[in-house]
Amino acid sequence: MAASRSQGRSFALFLTGATVLCGGIAYVASGTGRLLSLVGAAIMVASLAGFLKIKPLEGETALQPSPETMKWIGAGVAALGWVVTIAGLHFVDGNGGRIIIALLGIGVTLFGILYVLPAAFNKTAFWKKPAGTSARAGLTRMAGKMTMEQGFTPTPSAMESARMESAR
Amino acid sequence: MKAALRNNLLALCILAVGLTVAGMAYAQTPAASAPPAAPPAPVLPATAELREAAAKAPTTADLQKGDPGGVITGTIGDVSAADAKAGVTLADAANQIGQNKVAINFVWTLICGFLVMFMQAGFAMVESGLTRVKNANHTYMMNFFVYGCGLLAYWLIGFAIQMGGAAGNANLGGLNPLSAEHNISLFGKTWGLFGQTGYFLAGSAYDVGVMVIFLFQMVFMDTALTIVTGACAERWKFITFSVTSVIMGALTYPLFANWAWGGGWLSQLGTNLGLGKGYCDFAGSGVVHTVGGLTALAVCLIVGPRIGKFNRDGSPNPIIGHDISAVLIGCFILAFGWFGFNPGSTLGASANGNLRIGTIAVDTMLAGCTGTFGAILYMWITKGKPDASMSGNGLLAGLVAITAPSGFVSAPSAAIIGLVAGVLVCVSVSFIENVLKVDDPVGAISVHGTNGLWGVLSVGLFADGTSNYGGSWNGVTGSVTGLFYGDATQLAAQLVGISTLLGVVFTLSFVINMVLEYFIGHRVSAETELNGLDIPEMGQLGYPEFVFRPEPAFAEAA
Numbered sequence: 257m258a259a260s261r262s263q264g265r266s267f268a269l270f271l272t273g274a275t276v277l278c279g280g281i282a283y284v285a286s287g288t289g290r291l292l293s294l295v296g297a298a299i300m301v302a303s304l305a306g307f308l309k310i311k312p313l314e315g316e317t318a319l320q321p322s323p324e325t326m327k328w329i330g331a332g333v334a335a336l337g338w339v340v341t342i343a344g345l346h347f348v349d350g351n352g353g354r355i356i357i358a359l360l361g362i363g364v365t366l367f368g369i370l371y372v373l374p375a376a377f378n379k380t381a382f383w384k385k386p387a388g389t390s391a392r393a394g395l396t397r398m399a400g401k402m403t404m405e406q407g408f409t410p411t412p413s414a415m416e417s418a419r420m421e422s423a424r
Numbered sequence: 425m426k427a428a429l430r431n432n433l434l435a436l437c438i439l440a441v442g443l444t445v446a447g448m449a450y451a452q453t454p455a456a457s458a459p460p461a462a463p464p465a466p467v468l469p470a471t472a473e474l475r476e477a478a479a480k481a482p483t484t485a486d487l488q489k490g491d492p493g494g495v496i497t498g499t500i501g502d503v504s505a506a507d508a509k510a511g512v513t514l515a516d517a518a519n520q521i522g523q524n525k526v527a528i529n530f531v532w533t534l535i536c537g538f539l540v541m542f543m544q545a546g547f548a549m550v551e552s553g554l555t556r557v558k559n560a561n562h563t564y565m566m567n568f569f570v571y572g573c574g575l576l577a578y579w580l581i582g583f584a585i586q587m588g589g590a591a592g593n594a595n596l597g598g599l600n601p602l603s604a605e606h607n608i609s610l611f612g613k614t615w616g617l618f619g620q621t622g623y624f625l626a627g628s629a630y631d632v633g634v635m636v637i638f639l640f641q642m643v644f645m646d647t648a649l650t651i652v653t654g655a656c657a658e659r660w661k662f663i664t665f666s667v668t669s670v671i672m673g674a675l676t677y678p679l680f681a682n683w684a685w686g687g688g689w690l691s692q693l694g695t696n697l698g699l700g701k702g703y704c705d706f707a708g709s710g711v712v713h714t715v716g717g718l719t720a721l722a723v724c725l726i727v728g729p730r731i732g733k734f735n736r737d738g739s740p741n742p743i744i745g746h747d748i749s750a751v752l753i754g755c756f757i758l759a760f761g762w763f764g765f766n767p768g769s770t771l772g773a774s775a776n777g778n779l780r781i782g783t784i785a786v787d788t789m790l791a792g793c794t795g796t797f798g799a800i801l802y803m804w805i806t807k808g809k810p811d812a813s814m815s816g817n818g819l820l821a822g823l824v825a826i827t828a829p830s831g832f833v834s835a836p837s838a839a840i841i842g843l844v845a846g847v848l849v850c851v852s853v854s855f856i857e858n859v860l861k862v863d864d865p866v867g868a869i870s871v872h873g874t875n876g877l878w879g880v881l882s883v884g885l886f887a888d889g890t891s892n893y894g895g896s897w898n899g900v901t902g903s904v905t906g907l908f909y910g911d912a913t914q915l916a917a918q919l920v921g922i923s924t925l926l927g928v929v930f931t932l933s934f935v936i937n938m939v940l941e942y943f944i945g946h947r948v949s950a951e952t953e954l955n956g957l958d959i960p961e962m963g964q965l966g967y968p969e970f971v972f973r974p975e976p977a978f979a980e981a982a
Contacts, residue, residue, distance in 0.1 A: 258952050258960030263663045270667060271576070274674070278580035282623030307663075307944040314661075315949025319728045331934050338927025341920055345697060346611050351913050354699070358919035365926040369721070373934075374860045377725050381861065383738035 260313075266306035273299030320380035330372035337365025474500065474512055529595045529772030530632075532781075533640050536768020540643040543761030544571055544650060549754030550820075551654035552966075554745035554813060554866045558956025559658045560966030566653040566662070570669050574646040577673030581623060582645065583638055586678035588619020590686045594894060595772030596636055601628040605687050613696040615689035618682050640768065641685075644712050645677050647765075651716030654866035655724050656946075659731075659953050662961045664944045671936055672719060680929050681711050690924060693917045694900035700914030702898035703921040704887070706784075707769035709828030709879025714925045717873020721862065722934040727946040729863030731953050740857045743865065748812050755816040759792050762823045766830040776894035780831065787830045788823065791842030795822015798846020806850075814850055817867045821849035821875040828879040832887035832904045841882045845875045880922055882906075884915030 277296025283289030344357025378384070482496040491497045503520045505512045548567035555563045574582075589605020591598065604620040622629040625638060649669050656665070683690040684705050694702035705711050734740055745751060766788045767781040799818020803811040822842030826833075829841060852870035856862050862869070889905035891897075897904050905911035940946065947953075952960040959965060 258948065258957075259662055259962070267663060267666060271670070274577070274670060275580060278623060278674075281581065282584070282626070304943045307667075308942075311943070311945050314945055315951050317728075317945075317947040318659075318731045318950040318953065319947055327938065331931050331938075334934075335927050335931045338923050338931075341923035341927070345920065351699075351916050354916045355912070355919060358916060358923055361923045362919065362926060365923065365930075369926065369930060370860060373725055374862065377728070378861050381734070381738075383734055383736055 258314075260310070262306070262310045262313075266303050266310070269306060270300060270303035273297070273301075273303055320382070322377050322380045326376035326379070327373065330368045330376055333368030333372055334365045335368075337361045337363070337368065340364055471514060474514070474517070478512070525772075525774045526595075526597045526633075528774040529778070530636050532773040533596065533636050533768060533771050536764035537636075537640040537643050539761050539764025540640075540647065540768065543643075543647060543758050543765070546754045546757030546761060547647075547650045547654070549750040549757065550816065551650075551657055551754075551866050551868075553747040553750030553754060554654070555657045556743065556956070557746040557967055557970050558958060558965075560746065560958065561962045561964055562662065562957035562966075563653070563657045564966065565962055566657070566660070566665055567650055569662075569666065570649045570653055571646055573666055573669035574649045574673035575642060577670045578642050578645050578678070579625060579638075580674065582674045582678040583625070583641065584620065584622040584629075585618045585675070586645075586681040586686045587637060587641060588621040588686070589616060589682070589688075590619065590637075592687075593633075593637070593771060595770070595774075595776055595778065597633040599631075599633050599637060601631045601634055602637075605682075613692075615692060615696070616682070616687045617689065618679060619686050637771070640771070641681070644708055644765075645673055645681070647708075648677050648712045648716035648719075649673055651713070651868050651872045652720045652723055655720035655864045655868040656727050657865050658957065659948055660723075660727055661944070661946060661948050662957075664940055664946045667944060668723070668937055668940055671940075672933070676719065676929065676933055676936065677711075677715055679932075680715055680925070683924070684711050684921070690917075690921055691898045693920060694898050698913060699917035699920070700884075700911055701896075701900045701902070701904045701917070703917050704832065704883050704897065704904050704914070705828045705880060705921065706831035706883070707766045707827045709824060709826075709876045710921055710925055712876075713824045713827060713872040714876030714880065715929050717869050717871070717876050718925060718930040719933040719937075720864070721869045721873055722930055723937050723946065724862050724864055724869065725934075726937050726941050729861065730865070731950060733863045734861065738861065740861075740863075745813065745865075751813055751816050755819050759819060759823060762788050762792070762827075765823075766827060769831065770893070777892040780891055780893075783835070784830045786835055787826055787833060787838035790835055791822040791826030791830075791838045791845070792819050793822070794839045794842035795819055795825070795846035795849075798822070798843045798848075799850055800846075802847050802850045813867075814853070817849050817853070817871050818846035820871045821845040824872055824875040825879040825882065827876075829883045829886055831893070832883060832891050832906075834886075834888050834890070837882075837886040837888065841879070841886060845878055848878055849875060877922055877925065880918055880925070881915075884918035887911075887914060 273296050275296070276292055276299060280289050280291070280293030280296050284293060338361060341358045341361030344354055344361065348354050348357055477500045481499040481501050486496060500512060500517075503512050503516055505516050506519075507513075544567065548564055551567060552560050552563040587599075587602050589602060591600050591603040593599045602619065602621055605616040606618050606620050607614045607616050609615075621627075622634065622638075625634065649672055652668075652672070653660075653665065682688040684703055685691070690703035692702055693699040703710075730743065732741060733743060763785055767784045770778045770781055770784070772778045773781055796815055796819040799814050799821065800810045802818075803809065803814050822845045825841050825845035825848075826838050830838070833841070849867065849870045852874040853864075853867045856864055856869055864870070883904065883906060885906045885908055887904040887906035888909050889903040889911070891903050895901060905914060907915045937946065948957060948961065956965075
């Protein structure tokens with residue numbers, strides 16, 4: 257589908273809702289402000305519904321569905337590391353101890369970001385599938401006899417070949 | 425017909441809402457009656473010293489002869505008297521000195537803000553140059569439109585969240601209207617969470633100092649937003665980019681910026697827990713660059729690698745950008761703009777230790793230089809060629825890394841920080857591509873994320889305790905001093921900042937963009953991606969007279 261009038265309309269609605277919502281928040285102490293906040297939020301929800309409605313019109317992407325739970329676990333682990341750091345500030349008095357706890361917290365967060373999340377998103381990556389299988393059945397007709405990944409991998413140009421050669 | 429009617433109705437609704445909100449904002453602002461223009465006051469000095477000065481001042485006849493040497497222009501005759509009959513008093517002279525200080529700082533901050541704004545052009549050139557011709561219009565348009573998306577969101581609410589409680593800046597006249605920070609009480613201490621004044625720049629925020637700080641902070645915020653567009657180039661839906669940019673400018677960036685710069689809890693680590701001078705980030709390695717870099721990583725994970733980036737065995741393919749000249753010229757524009765970024769972060773050139781701007785500018789210049797050397801030598805030694813794109817990234821990495829410590833470190837330290845950054849960016853690009861299998865076409869995650877974190881950390885190591893911005897920083901008396909100069913508590917504060925960037929900013933960005941993935945979807949269709957995003961997404965080719973080399977799969981499909 258790519259960009260379309262429907263997208264433009266929904267985006268305009270989203271900006272309108274955001275503006276009204278912010279106007280409401282600015283004067284939230286007053287009744288009018290609270291009313292504006294509600295109206296703004298409702299408009300934004302309507303715009304998201306508009307986006308959701310037109311989303312299926314987008315053609316098939318090159319991405320495979322990957323496990324959602326693992327993604328949220330990864331995000332949770334990332335946030336947990338911060339909690340560890342903050343807890344360390346409260347429970348540990350010495351500066352050295354606080355530094356160690358902060359490093360521990362950063363380590364936990366990095367585990368979530370650099371290990372769990374990439375593993376979740378790459379779990380269904382095509383390089384983890386047996387050779388010869390297609391990534392998306394719906395796209396195989398585009399790729400003819402080749403698998404999508406083989407087909408979509410560009411042949412290196414002279415410049416790229418030289419670069420790869422020099423890298424070796 | 426029906427669609428046209430619907431569009432017209434929607435346009436009318438938007439217009440009506442806009443007028444209503446603008447009306448409300450205006451209604452809150454009492455119209456200030458303009459004071460009548462005062463006639464030029466005759467100078468009748470009140471004290472003996474002032475009378476003597478007036479007697480020695482050049483006469484009108486002297487001035488009419490011209491002043492080619494600039495030695496008689498600007499005298500007591502140019503000082504405005506509050507009471508024309510009393511003449512110029514000491515109070516008038518003192519007020520003039522105060523206003524001159526603030527005026528110098530206003531002009532300095534504004535000009536530096538203009539320089540930072542120009543960095544948008546540099547980002548556009550770097551990012552577009554590193555992508556393929558078929559996506560040039562799309563990439564340029566993202567860099568163009570992010571300015572508007574960010575500015576709008578920041579004006580609506582972002583500025584209020586970030587700076588709504590940031591009163592007390594002596595350089596800019598106090599910024600007293602920005603006096604409402606939302607605080608919570610935790611562990612027996614009070615912590616700032618977000619600001620609450622300055623929405624729409626209306627009401628009491630209709631203030632000359634507030635306008636200056638808004639402009640300066642806005643261009644910083646927009647720098648963070650534009651980092652994401654490079655990392656997700658060549659496969660990101662324009663609509664999702666637009667929505668997420670608005671949200672980032674309204675919420676993600678301002679929230680962390682408040683914690684670091686707006687009187688929030690990270691800046692209070694010093695006063696509340698005795699951790700150095702609190703979290704210190706002079707010009708934004710963390711606030712601007714790491715926030716942008718980590719958001720880029722979050723979106724890159726969701727949007728996935730470009731078609732053709734990885735092979736069947738998982739090894740990456742290089743996808744060469746279309747214009748290395750644009751890349752390197754863009755890097756120079758960014759380096760030029762950085763002289764607004766770092767020295768401008770003093771928010772003044774007069775008083776309060778602001779003469780350190782010279783040191784800050786030289787630190788910035790040196791770190792960029794050694795960053796370039798670090799990257800060039802690393803690539804030359806390990807890969808055999810002084811890679812142009814990595815050289816540019818080395819320059820930027822050095823600049824990103826020195827952004828946080830630039831106000832606190834010496835020139836040799838700046839050189840070391842930049843050199844480490846130049847090597848670090850090469851290692852990080854390789855790690856992200858080969859180990860994480862994340863496709864970042866321009867290396868933005870490494871340049872801004874990895875080196876932003878390095879910059880934040882380096883404050884806790886290299887700050888030498890010689891800076892003196894009014895005798896205190898974040899409300900703690902003394903100068904910012906790092907581990908190598910005897911203060912390990914500053915390192916602890918910096919680590920808490922790093923943990924917050926990774927644990928809160930990344931997670932928040934990830935969650936927001938996962939929600940957008942559900943409602944809108946980040947990735948364009950495979951067909952659009954193969955065709956190039958210019959026509960499907962923007963309706964126009966960036967380079968209409970270029971002949972494309974068809975990609976194999978697409979040729980096969982045709």
